[in-house]
Amino acid sequence: MTLAAATVKTSGAIAVMCVFLAASTIWLVLSDPVAVATAVNTGDLSSVYALVTRVLADAVRSVLRYL
Numbered sequence: 788m789t790l791a792a793a794t795v796k797t798s799g800a801i802a803v804m805c806v807f808l809a810a811s812t813i814w815l816v817l818s819d820p821v822a823v824a825t826a827v828n829t830g831d832l833s834s835v836y837a838l839v840t841r842v843l844a845d846a847v848r849s850v851l852r853y854l
Contacts, residue, residue: 811842 815838816823826835 807843807846808839811839811846815839815842 815835819838822838823835826832
């Protein structure tokens with residue numbers, strides 16, 4: 788595998804992860820706006836990270852259920 792091919796594959800994997808993270812963040816803002824607003828207001832984003840992780844885990848579980 789050449790360096791160019793490895794770079795393209797790595798960039799693609801990073802892009803897919805970013806899309807999932809952005810989609811889960813948007814879903815979180817739409818589904819639980821109070822928690823997001825509280826976290827942004829207090830400046831403590833650890834609760835948002837926990838909620839995003841939960842959303843991603845739920846998405847992975849639902850995808851694995853279909854496989």
